[in-house]
Amino acid sequence: MTTFETDTAPAMSPTQTLHRTTPAAPIRIVHLGLGAFHRAHQAWYTQHASDGAQWGIAAFTGRRPDAALALSAQDGLFTLIERGGSGDKFELMTSIVEAHDGADVATLSRLVAAPSTAMVTLTITEAAYNLAADGSLDLSNPAVQADVDALRALTAHTTDDAGHLADAVTAAGRLVQALTARRAAGTGPLAVVSCDNLANNATAARAAIGGLADVVDPDLGAWIEANVSFVGTSIDRITPRTTAAEIALVAAECGYADSSPVVTEPFSDWVLSGDFPAGRPDWASAGAVFVDEIEHFENRKLWLLNGAHSLMAYAGQLRGHATVAEALADPSCAAWITEFWDEAEANLPSEGLAIPAYRAALLERFSNARIAHHLAQIAMDGSSKLRMRAVPVLKAELAAGRSGAGAARMIAAWVTFLRGAHTAGAVIADSAVSELEVALALEPGADLKALVAVLDGPLAADEAAMAAIATRIEELTA
Numbered sequence: 001m002t003t004f005e006t007d008t009a010p011a012m013s014p015t016q017t018l019h020r021t022t023p024a025a026p027i028r029i030v031h032l033g034l035g036a037f038h039r040a041h042q043a044w045y046t047q048h049a050s051d052g053a054q055w056g057i058a059a060f061t062g063r064r065p066d067a068a069l070a071l072s073a074q075d076g077l078f079t080l081i082e083r084g085g086s087g088d089k090f091e092l093m094t095s096i097v098e099a100h101d102g103a104d105v106a107t108l109s110r111l112v113a114a115p116s117t118a119m120v121t122l123t124i125t126e127a128a129y130n131l132a133a134d135g136s137l138d139l140s141n142p143a144v145q146a147d148v149d150a151l152r153a154l155t156a157h158t159t160d161d162a163g164h165l166a167d168a169v170t171a172a173g174r175l176v177q178a179l180t181a182r183r184a185a186g187t188g189p190l191a192v193v194s195c196d197n198l199a200n201n202a203t204a205a206r207a208a209i210g211g212l213a214d215v216v217d218p219d220l221g222a223w224i225e226a227n228v229s230f231v232g233t234s235i236d237r238i239t240p241r242t243t244a245a246e247i248a249l250v251a252a253e254c255g256y257a258d259s260s261p262v263v264t265e266p267f268s269d270w271v272l273s274g275d276f277p278a279g280r281p282d283w284a285s286a287g288a289v290f291v292d293e294i295e296h297f298e299n300r301k302l303w304l305l306n307g308a309h310s311l312m313a314y315a316g317q318l319r320g321h322a323t324v325a326e327a328l329a330d331p332s333c334a335a336w337i338t339e340f341w342d343e344a345e346a347n348l349p350s351e352g353l354a355i356p357a358y359r360a361a362l363l364e365r366f367s368n369a370r371i372a373h374h375l376a377q378i379a380m381d382g383s384s385k386l387r388m389r390a391v392p393v394l395k396a397e398l399a400a401g402r403s404g405a406g407a408a409r410m411i412a413a414w415v416t417f418l419r420g421a422h423t424a425g426a427v428i429a430d431s432a433v434s435e436l437e438v439a440l441a442l443e444p445g446a447d448l449k450a451l452v453a454v455l456d457g458p459l460a461a462d463e464a465a466m467a468a469i470a471t472r473i474e475e476l477t478a
Contacts, residue, residue: 231274
């Protein structure tokens with residue numbers, strides 16, 4: 001079954017490019033991380049807010065300019081495909097009004113400094129916060145140190161050999177540079193809203209952005225502390241990669257050419273906690289929930305949804321599966337998910353989170369075979385993901401005198417997956433690839449301890465934890 005929500009779509013032929021025929025909303029939100037998830041989630045909530053017509057988004061890419069170039073050619077318009085078990089629904093999305101290369105820090109600074117801008121939202125991925133295992137800014141990271149040098153030069157108004165000021169290159173660095181411009185413009189406070197899968201993502205954003213500013217210029221750090229509100233969120237909407245099939249589908253079903261459609265599931269969830277000193281859209285009218293304390297909602301999502309995803313990403317691929325739906329249909333993978341969920345649930349509050357219903361809904365969502373959520377995509381950057389998805393549950397289970405077998409199995413599957421990739425000479429898609437490759441070059445046993453140390457140093461020194469992980473590796477490789 002196919003349904004449409006494209007009343008605002010211009011009348012075009014499949015050979016014509018999308019373009020606006022009505023004025024765009026004024027820019028009041030700046031976003032870093034122009035990927036599919038942002039377009040399926042925050043852009044969707046903004047468009048569906050009762051006052052969405054007053055809240056336009058200017059979005060910036062991360063590492064590459066491709067998405068910005070493609071969306072700019074379509075005036076920011078794209079098609080959202082909601083893929084349910086019984087059919088697709090198409091909606092023309094209009095809330096992104098400008099798309100820019102993330103390296104265009106001058107434009108980012110101009111927009112963040114504008115008095116009309118009320119917030120900056122982030123979907124930059126866990127690894128891009130460049131935090132150490134203890135949650136502080138990793139000043140040993142060469143990219144972070146390069147930004148410290150560049151930002152100090154900018155604040156001191158010095159130039160490089162070419163006579164030009166060098167821009168920051170990390171997401172946090174670029175935002176600190178832009179906040180420097182807002183401070184200079186005197187345009188007042190704003191909110192930074194992290195929408196990444198991080199435990200305590202508001203704290204993580206403060207550590208990355210405020211921590212960098214403190215090192216560069218303590219006065220700037222103090223201004224950020226006083227004028228920037230860091231909002232925490234729990235975000236949820238499964239959004240797999242778009243393929244050529246979706247591009248062709250939109251042309252056939254909608255009657256226009258769209259180079260950048262996004263496919264997602266019907267389900268969406270957004271929980272937020274924090275202050276918006278310059279205002280915000282009426283996201284509650286679109287289904288968002290605002291709470292005073294968000295930690296338990298974050299952990300429910302990180303452990304139950306994301307944890308199951310990571311477990312399937314490694315154990316599922318080891319068993320020959322390619323997608324979430326395939327892995328869930330494997331009785332062994334399904335049993336391992338249940339085991340891990342039981343452990344995670346034991347460390348969440350029993351009231352207020354509706355965990356049994358949440359688990360049931362996840363099983364239904366995971367089994368939607370029409371959403372081709374590829375395990376290889378989920379498996380990327382496992383070192384930063386498992387630090388939040390597996391490590392806290394394993395530590396809590398061991399502290400309670402229980403085995404932690406489910407959480408240990410997730411780490412064991414990751415280790416086994418990495419060992420296989422290393423032996424095969426395959427590329428390891430992880431921001432900590434250098435540390436992982438050093439660990440993988442060690443003898444068996446020593447490599448295990450070194451790999452776990454990348455996730456969490458104290459865990460690698462815990463004999464009970466290491467024994468639990470080693471036992472699960474033996475089971476996976478038997």
